[in-house]
Amino acid sequence: MASGSIRIAGLTKRFGSFVALDHLNLTLEGSKCVGFLGPNGAGKTTALKLLTDMIFPTEGECEINGISVQKERKRALADAGVLIESPEIYPSMTPNEALEMVADLRGVPASERKDRIQAVLAEVKMADWGNQKVGRFSKGMKQRINIAAALVHDPQVVILDEPSTGLDPRGMAEVRTIVRDLKKSDRLIFMSSHILSEVTEICDEVALIDHGKLLFYDTLNNVTARVSEGHGSVDVVFARPLPPEVASGQIRTLTGVTGILALSPDRLRIGFDGGRAIQEKLLESLVGMHLGVVSLTESESALEEVYLSRISRGD
Amino acid sequence: MATPTVAIPATHRIVPDSLPQVLKLTRYQLREYLRSRRFLALLGIVVTIGVILSAVVGHFRGVLVSDNLSFYGNFWGSGVYLVIVLSAVFFGGDAIAGEFQNKTGYFLMGLPIRRSTVYVAKFIAAFLASTAMVLLFLVILVGNGAFYFGGGLFPWQLALSLVLAIAYLAAVLGATFLFSSLFKTSAYGFVLTAILFLFGFSILESLVSGLIKIEPWMVISYAQSTIGGVFFSTTNWGFHGTISAGVFGNTMYTAGIGEGIVIMVAYFLVTALLGLFLFEREEFS
The missing domain is CATH 3.30.70.2190 (Alpha-Beta Plaits)
Incomplete structure (x- = not known):
């Protein structure tokens, strides 16, 4: 699988007079995990929502694999796995059903769907829970299913918004293990976090943002050397x-x-x-x-x- | 932990076109509706309405069961509005707002899918679930009709009235989806739909015809009266309302069948498209 790319160009988002994101420029390419780091309210989630067309930019645009998200959302998100703000799955669905729906809508061939769903459920350690209703799951279990949903189509680009936030220490550790394992495949992972140890543990590169502005983007090795x-x-x-x-x-x-x-x-x-x-x-x-x-x-x-x-x- | 062993070649993954996505998502949404507690609750409510009406008709059979047209007009006309409005509230009230409030929208909107696909699929699913309720009420009605008049005496007006009821359902659901798109809190959509369709539009219709003294063609409840009206000999088939004197000497208008259909279709198109327009611009912020 060829690795993916993300390009953010002059991305600006204003909510009234508040500037949540201020001309953000960032280009990520290749197979690696990039941590998107910043304090609460820095603009991380805003940037990722713009990158996935959940909100609309005041200025600028972003591309996934060279396709404009703002102009061609459907094509741009075709090869991206997205997890933004710990979404809720319809509570009466089982993980198998939820992943079946995602795979179906994403065009995973019916002949490969079942195997693929089993594979991602195993990857997030939820294989034994495939037929239980999601409504009964803990927050950590739901988050693992959300990660599975982001991976079910085997995407080139994975976008994760603070995937361990709100989980207990064990849940956080499990999610980190899952994300670390994702790096074994040839993928571009863009993960926001405000937890420094998480970024240090998982990521190869880090982009630091505060007050909507990019402060730096570099490899962790260079940051350490600095x-x-x-x-x-x-x-x-x-x-x-x-x-x-x-x-x-x-x-x-x-x-x-x-x-x-x-x-x-x-x-x-x-x-x-x-x-x-x-x-x-x-x-x-x-x-x-x-x-x-x-x-x-x-x-x-x-x-x-x-x-x-x-x-x-x-x- | 092992990485997945089942990789999918990119060439095997072709995101379906929007129309197949609508059909697929409709299927999943409809299954959600059919398995939901609200579906069971509404099923109970519709059966209760049917049982109550059956009891009333049984008790006053001398007056209400004089001929099969007045029977169907009274029974169907009395109950189907309520079934339609309750169905629209139950299945459409939080269809869009709930995606924001419950954060289920974040699950769907990360997929390569147009917002219009989500909106249309949810609308069709809500429409089908609501239609099931209308048909259940129809079965109760037909059961009563068969009991009083025999199995072979179903008037052709019943079929036309069913079509009108389905058109009215589309109009009410269109408005419900519009209200649901206006807010990010489900309760507002529920309450606004219930108030407007159970009381609001009827009051507005009375004010327009009684005080302003113009035909209230712009109010959806005006068109609603055609559903029961087709059973009566005074039925107006035209495209303009007929005028008569009300109980207190007020001017009363009765919509023609053609006029009713035009109003319902117009309400459906305007509200559904406006709701879609709003949803396309709504931010998951």
Whole structure:
């Protein structure tokens, strides 16, 4: 199977005065998994909905396998498997029936349909549930059927919108395993996520988006190499929730601090430049501010550091 | 975990044309309707309506069963409107809005399929499921008719009235799909359809004919009266309403059969196409 391509050109989406996506340009080609990374509200889902013609662009257009989605939705989506926003399947359907409908509408030959459905159900570990009603399934099980539906026609391009979001830790791990296994086939996978570890674990390349703008698109190897010595980040846990103005004000102005990410109300990830010397001063300063620091540990992901610095900087 | 062993050569996958997709999706949608709880509920309601009418006719048989035309006119005319409106509400009220509200639309719209295909297939499925209810009511009616008048005495007007009822069903479903396309919340479509078709249009018709004193050809309930009207000797077959004095001396109009058909078809075309126009532009945001 030849691998697919996605081209997004000057894609802009405005909702009233709010600019959800601002002249996004991105070209993906070949057999690989590209993570579409960004914080909540960055414009990831908006971009993927535009890419699948669920919403309409204010400006620009996108192509799948060289076919304009906006002009020829049907042809463009013919060789794409799509999972956007955890869709619901008609609850009285069984996975076999739902996948039969999808395969039928997608033109999978009747002679191959049954085998293909069994294969994708096995791929998402749902082979034993093929004849149970979907309405009784857990969220994780439904999501696996949705992934199966995106794969039932053996597409060149797979578009996944935060496939593990809303699942419990086990469900998230299972979905990651499924997506990782998809890479064994010759496919272009474009997967949005706001979970850095997920992207690091699964993807070959990453496109970072914030406030509707593409901040960078590169291979994970290059991103890792880009983080030079002296850059670092630490996770700090406080005894009590920290007022937001303390993080954005006092801590942000400490020497060497390059960015701050609130992991939870009582937990911050702080990026800094300057190596161990600055890290030592940072710890002293935080303790001296009497904010109730109970632990400080190094966070090691290079992608996290880049994410932290670029998102916080508002590039 | 093993990757799928059954790969499909791209040349084997040819997305069907829109018409075959409509037929395929109609089949799946209709199966959903037939297996749904609402289908069973409506089945119960239609049988109940039939039983109640049968009991009323049995009790007042001296008045209502004087001849077979007035029997069919009263029985069919009294019940089929309600069956049609309830069927349209049950099967069409959330047909489009539900795709947004329940997020089932996200499952369909990721497929290589036109929005018009989804709309038309859902309409046909809702139409067929509703027609099944109308036919069930007809079976109850015919059963009563056979009991009172014998099996061989079905008036030809019954067939014409059935055609009119089906045309009315198409018009009501068209409007229901329009309302369903207007909102992303199913309840609004349900409520608006029920209110308009059970009371709203009748009140509007009275206001137009009684106060403004013009023929209310623009109101669908005006055309609806032809369904029962074909059984009576005063039937107007033409394309203009006839005028008479109402109970309080108001001007009353009665639609001609031809006029009724034109109004129903016009309502169906305008509302269904407008609903499709809206759905084509609706965003899954």
